[in-house]
Amino acid sequence: VIRRAAALVLLLAAALLVACGGGDDGPSGEPTSEPKGPVIRLGTKNFSEQFILGELYRQALVAKGFRVDLKEDVGSTEIIDAALTIGKLDMYPEYVGVLLSEIAGQKRRPRSAREAYTRAQRFVRSRDQRLLDATPFSNSNALAVKPATARRLGLRSVGDLDDAPGRVEIAAPPEFRTRFEGLLGLRELYGLRNIDVVPTAIGEQYDALDDGLVDVAAVFTTDGQLNAGTYELLDDEKGLFSYQNVAPVVSRKMLDAAPGLADALDAVSAKLTTRAMQAMNAAVDLRGDRPAAVARRFLREHGLV
Amino acid sequence: MLKKEPKWLEAGGSGTVRRTLKRSITARTLVVGIALAALFGAVFLVLVLAIQQQRQAGRLALRSQEAITAGTDLEKSLINMENGLRGYVASGRERLLEPFDAGRRAYPRQVTVLTRLVADEPSQQAAVRRIASDIDDYVALWALPLVQLAGERLPSARSVIATGTGRRRLDALRAQFADLFVRERAVARERELRAEQRSDVAVGIGVAGVALVVLLAIGMWQYLRRAILRPVGVVAGAAEAVAAGDLSVRVPAAREDELGSLARSFNAMTASLERSQAELRRRTAELERSNAELEQYAQMASHDLQAPLATISMYVELLRRRAAESGDEQAAELLGGIHASSGWMRSLIRDLLHLSRVGRGELERETLDTNELLGQVLDNLAGPIRDRGAEIVAGSLPAVQGDGRQLAQVFQNLIGNAIKFSDEEHPHVTVEGVVEGDVVAFLVRDNGIGIDPAQIERIFRPFERLHGEARYEGTGVGLAICRRIVEHHGGEISAEGRPGVGSTFRFTVPRAPGPAAIERPPAPQATMAQ
Numbered sequence: 082v083i084r085r086a087a088a089l090v091l092l093l094a095a096a097l098l099v100a101c102g103g104g105d106d107g108p109s110g111e112p113t114s115e116p117k118g119p120v121i122r123l124g125t126k127n128f129s130e131q132f133i134l135g136e137l138y139r140q141a142l143v144a145k146g147f148r149v150d151l152k153e154d155v156g157s158t159e160i161i162d163a164a165l166t167i168g169k170l171d172m173y174p175e176y177v178g179v180l181l182s183e184i185a186g187q188k189r190r191p192r193s194a195r196e197a198y199t200r201a202q203r204f205v206r207s208r209d210q211r212l213l214d215a216t217p218f219s220n221s222n223a224l225a226v227k228p229a230t231a232r233r234l235g236l237r238s239v240g241d242l243d244d245a246p247g248r249v250e251i252a253a254p255p256e257f258r259t260r261f262e263g264l265l266g267l268r269e270l271y272g273l274r275n276i277d278v279v280p281t282a283i284g285e286q287y288d289a290l291d292d293g294l295v296d297v298a299a300v301f302t303t304d305g306q307l308n309a310g311t312y313e314l315l316d317d318e319k320g321l322f323s324y325q326n327v328a329p330v331v332s333r334k335m336l337d338a339a340p341g342l343a344d345a346l347d348a349v350s351a352k353l354t355t356r357a358m359q360a361m362n363a364a365v366d367l368r369g370d371r372p373a374a375v376a377r378r379f380l381r382e383h384g385l386v
Numbered sequence: 387m388l389k390k391e392p393k394w395l396e397a398g399g400s401g402t403v404r405r406t407l408k409r410s411i412t413a414r415t416l417v418v419g420i421a422l423a424a425l426f427g428a429v430f431l432v433l434v435l436a437i438q439q440q441r442q443a444g445r446l447a448l449r450s451q452e453a454i455t456a457g458t459d460l461e462k463s464l465i466n467m468e469n470g471l472r473g474y475v476a477s478g479r480e481r482l483l484e485p486f487d488a489g490r491r492a493y494p495r496q497v498t499v500l501t502r503l504v505a506d507e508p509s510q511q512a513a514v515r516r517i518a519s520d521i522d523d524y525v526a527l528w529a530l531p532l533v534q535l536a537g538e539r540l541p542s543a544r545s546v547i548a549t550g551t552g553r554r555r556l557d558a559l560r561a562q563f564a565d566l567f568v569r570e571r572a573v574a575r576e577r578e579l580r581a582e583q584r585s586d587v588a589v590g591i592g593v594a595g596v597a598l599v600v601l602l603a604i605g606m607w608q609y610l611r612r613a614i615l616r617p618v619g620v621v622a623g624a625a626e627a628v629a630a631g632d633l634s635v636r637v638p639a640a641r642e643d644e645l646g647s648l649a650r651s652f653n654a655m656t657a658s659l660e661r662s663q664a665e666l667r668r669r670t671a672e673l674e675r676s677n678a679e680l681e682q683y684a685q686m687a688s689h690d691l692q693a694p695l696a697t698i699s700m701y702v703e704l705l706r707r708r709a710a711e712s713g714d715e716q717a718a719e720l721l722g723g724i725h726a727s728s729g730w731m732r733s734l735i736r737d738l739l740h741l742s743r744v745g746r747g748e749l750e751r752e753t754l755d756t757n758e759l760l761g762q763v764l765d766n767l768a769g770p771i772r773d774r775g776a777e778i779v780a781g782s783l784p785a786v787q788g789d790g791r792q793l794a795q796v797f798q799n800l801i802g803n804a805i806k807f808s809d810e811e812h813p814h815v816t817v818e819g820v821v822e823g824d825v826v827a828f829l830v831r832d833n834g835i836g837i838d839p840a841q842i843e844r845i846f847r848p849f850e851r852l853h854g855e856a857r858y859e860g861t862g863v864g865l866a867i868c869r870r871i872v873e874h875h876g877g878e879i880s881a882e883g884r885p886g887v888g889s890t891f892r893f894t895v896p897r898a899p900g901p902a903a904i905e906r907p908p909a910p911q912a913t914m915a916q
């Protein structure tokens with residue numbers, strides 16, 4: 082009986098050793114083209130640029146042999162961040178400035194892109210997440226007006242809105258009202274009290290401007306619509322709309338579980354210049370191309386797939 | 387005649403046997419019966435299948451309804467979740483989240499139920515899978531993050547609701563549900579339609595099948611009537627004709643089945659009967675002819691013998707007289723003996739001639755008054771009656787039908803015998819006649835010497851004599867003649883008696899036609915005594 086028990090213990094020990102050895106081998110193993118490992122749940126926010134970014138990251142990861150479940154149009158920063166935090170997503174592309182002001186709630190404006198990134202990284206690390214490399218492009222928030230309106234109201238900068246007669250209606254996504262890089266910042270930083278927000282879906286602010294429903298629209302600086310010169314952006318002289326380079330926020334758990342994930346994503350982010358992003362946005366918003374097709378074209382051109 | 391058939395079969399060989407089998411009524415009846423049974427079975431089977439399919443289609447249609455109900459339940463859970471979520475975010479009160487939690491707990495099971503109910507339609511199953519996946523996303527990527535956000539920053543959560551993301555998700559899901567229901571209703575309609583069609587088909591098959599079976603049954607009955615009952619009727623009619631005596635009938639025998647063989651056997655039978663009847667007739671005629679010839683010979687011989695005998699007798703008598711006149715006593719005595727013997731021989735020949743005459747040729751049948759007949763007989767016998775002092779007693783006798791001369795001969799022989807064979811001083815003879823059905827039985831009773839019962843058969847044979855010639859004269863032909871006459875009349879004759887006591891002769895003769903009133907009681911007795 083004793084001998085049999087000893088044999089059993091030996092056997093168990095051997096099995097344990099083998100299991101540990103296997104675990105050590107995992108991280109050093111090369112990712113193959115065959116889909117394996119955990120399914121990466123990649124979320125995107127609710128506008129075209131995010132759809133393009135989602136497809137860029139997804140296709141690049143799939144090409145590297147990762148398994149990706151792309152969840153498009155999850156919602157605004159607030160909701161997609163909550164989804165990531167409660168573990169329903171593994172990653173999503175976020176704007177560094179939005180992360181700082183809206184998620185971390187930091188009202189102190191960063192003085193440089195680098196400072197913004199460092200502070201954002203510090204914040205997400207506190208939540209067991211990691212910020213991967215940021216893109217070269219920055220898609221800042223901005224306030225756009227039609228040139229005629231600017232002339233009529235004498236608008237050059239954000240601060241000039243204070244002198245506009247009556248109330249100023251700004252077409253913006255609904256969350257603009259509760260964001261610091263939105264109505265809150267305009268009130269606190271610029272002391273504007275005559276601002277009303279007209280909630281519109283993202284992308285439709287331009288229609289609201291064109292139709293004369295509003296005087297001002299909250300836009301993104303990489304919007305394809307801004308290429309044509311039919312709109313003017315108001316100067317943000319107090320730096321409310323800060324550095325909005327994109328960086329994937331990834332849960333640390335997924336980074337550990339999917340080795341090589343960070344490198345694959347960083348390789349894509351590094352190629353995303355402002356020009357490239359604007360061109361892709363224009364292709365989707367103005368020409369009506371599908372985000373997946375636009376992303377595939379870009380990745381091919383840059384040898385990422 | 388039946389033996390002929392196997393030979394015919396052998397000659398035809400196996401091909402004939404097979405053809406006979408194919409054509410035989412047994413085989414045909416069997417084939418039709420089996421076909422009828424098979425058809426009935428097939429109709430029944432098809433009917434059962436059709437009903438089963440109809441039931442299956444009905445079940446599927448019902449399942450579609452159940453799927454729509456289950457889908458509606460699932461959609462309700464979804465709407466409950468969204469309503470709870472909105473109520474919570476709008477008020478900030480966690481109590482209002484209850485519908486959300488309830489919906490979240492309920493929906494996975496509802497998805498399972500729905501998936502099972504649409505399992506028959508792959509496209510619907512895919513749609514349900516899509517819906518389930520979208521609800522999962524709705525919960526994981528919208529509802530739960532929103533609850534989380536609302537717990538931290540309620541205003542932000544409210545602005546997020548205003549972005550319409552949740553509304554869009556919900557609307558997209560509800561559109562999917564609507565689509566699912568529309569398609570499921572179409573499926574249900576299609577299934578109901580199919581069920582109705584199946585049902586119509588089942589009813590049609592049932593009606594057509596029953597009609598077909600009934601038609602076939604009628605056809606079979608007609609066939610049996612035509613193929614069996616009619617030919618059998620023809621044969622039966624022919625058999626009746628044969629029974630009535632017409633052996634020339636034949637029935638058509640062209641068929642090659644059992645009825646054909648019956649007809650052939652029948653025809654063979656009648657032909658055989660006809661042949662044997664003809665043969666019988668021929669033999670009878672031949673026999674009658676040879677009989678007649680024989681009797682003619684006998685008659686001619688007796689007749690022709692009589693004349694030389696009469697001549698011999700006459701010459702012998704002449705010789706005897708001369709011898710007696712010349713005094714040659716011895717020669718006269720010898721010649722007297724020759725004369726007596728030739729006389730005896732003449733009476734033998736006469737009786738033989740008589741015997742051969744009676745019982746030949748057609749009888750003259752006429753109604754006879756037997757009393758009158760008996761009167762004539764007694765007149766004829768008046769000599770012996772007077773000589774012997776005999777007493778003849780006769781009652782009233784029933785009328786008969788027959789040949790008067792011959793029947794008078796019978797009475798005369800019997801009564802004559804009764805008087806002759808008696809040693810009494812006064813022989814006593816009674817004659818009675820009794821109607822017995824269609825005949826009249828006559829009894830002639832005497833108190834004579836009687837008969838030894840062991841000898842009774844002998845007395846009716848010709849030329850048989852029980853007693854010596856010397857004691858009672860006669861050739862011994864009388865009773866043989868009586869028997870011939872009675873039998874020729876279709877009656878019979880018998881005798882009984884005891885030696886020394888007397889004898890009784892009984893014979894029957896056909897009764898005279900007409901009412902039995904002719905029969906008269908024998909009470910009043912006519913006594914004839916001379």
